[in-house]
Amino acid sequence: MQLDLYRVFYVTAMEKNFSKAAKKLYITQPSVSHAIKQLEESLGIQLFVRTSKGVTMTHEGETLFGYISPAFGLIDNAERKISEIKSLKCGHVTIGGSDSTCKHFLLPHIQTFQDMFPEIQIKLQHGSTPKILDKLTKGLIDIGVIHLPIDHSQITLTEFLSISxxxxxxxxxxxxxxxxxxxxxxxxxxxxxxxxxxxxxxxxxxxxxxxxxxxxxxxxxxxxxxxxxxxxxxxxxxxxxxxxxxxxxxxxxxxxxxxxxxxxNRKIGLITRKEIPLSVAANKFIKHLVEISH
CATH class of the missing domain: 3.40.190.10 (Periplasmic binding protein-like II)
Structure with a gap:
């Protein structure tokens, strides 16, 4: 609850107006006034002075704002970064496979994916099937591309391609x-x-x-x-x-x-760690591969 009060104070200090702060916080103006009053009573100081154009901070209010501003600035930056990740404006995917699998079956699809999402960074790691499984279970790669069949209790398997x-x-x-x-x-x-x-x-x-x-x-x-x-x-x-x-x-x-x-015919499969959710970028990439293969 106290953190919510500080959030109302921070936004009000930024907007210098109760009405504008209420609009940005998606609450009513009386709710903003009540939250500021609660915080002032809790701290035992006055934080704002009302003016004809809105509000200004008192000396004590400016001191408090100086300390909490970096914290809420970091939260705002974090929310923006999460929004970018969700909209695939940033992120990375690490994929493991054999040299031939990467070259002949992955690279063309990586190119089409990066044409659609150029901000997503794709990393490749090569190795034999046992090495790819080891890297996946250790969290060193997000997706493995291997020849089937495979029996491993810690992975989720998705069929990718049929080859002759x-x-x-x-x-x-x-x-x-x-x-x-x-x-x-x-x-x-x-x-x-x-x-x-x-x-x-x-x-x-x-x-x-x-x-x-x-x-x-x-x-x-x-x-x-x-x-x-x-x-x-x-x-x-x-x-x-x-x-x-x-x-x-x-x-x-x-x-x-x-x-x-x-x-x-043999099968090539996509493997991921069981019960470990993929990142937004990795999940989008694996869907891209499945859609193209079908």
Whole structure:
């Protein structure tokens, strides 16, 4: 209650008029007069002197105003900042994902988001799925973008994209694109894949295991770019996300190996911390991603 009285005093001192103060505070003029009287009685001093144009502060009133003005100024600034955050005139979002995910699936959408909300700062952090999960649970990122499936009790999951996987070769093994191969026949050729800790590698292992086969890639790489280059120069058959090599396939730099069986599509999901609300900016960004993907 006392803080409310000081707020009435502060606004009245700024406006130098009871009527104007009442209008700004959304209360009646008698309520302003009553609040000032209460504060004066509580402090045992007179704070204002009435004039023909309004009110002026007494010496004691000016002293009190000098002390409380910075506090209410900070509150006013805080309210303005919150208003800017709500209207997306400021804020930041930190997103984590693998290098290829960020480059191929996130950057185009980040650009369209920043075109709409240029004041929002977007930060990117890269890493493997375990690292992204660790960063998320520690509060170092707001949103993680990872390959599914994932089972983690502390996260909320939203499906983002559906992607397809395929095997590709360069000119050296171009003949494999003309024939339908089984997974077992494919083991007769060098296999290029990501490292064993990657979600892509786990998916590859599961694909062969369903046929009772065990795959041991001859070449392991750490980036999509290196995997593509290895395939181009004829080092073997590379397992890759098809959407990442559409350009090379259309231009005849790479060739898709035909399999006897269909490879199920994979999912990319957006993860956030469970029971921890997103900031206004982060919530708007994740809605932007979901809307675009659908």
């Amino acid at each position: 996987s395929t095997f590709i070769v360069g000119e050296k093994y171009k003949n494999l694109a003309n024939n339908h191969l089984s997974l077992e026949e494919m083991l007769n050729y060098p296999i290029i894949s990501f490292s064993e800790t990657s979600s892509s590698r786990r998916f590859l292992n599961q694909l062969f295991q369903k046929q009772g086969l065990n795959v041991k890639p001859d070449i392991e790489v750490g980036s999509v770019e290196l995997l593509i280059e290895c395939a181009k120069i004829g080092m073997g058959i590379a397992f890759v996300t098809k959407e990442l090599v559409l350009k090379e396939l259309s231009e005849g730099e790479l060739f898709e190996v035909c399999l006897n069986e269909k490879i199920e």
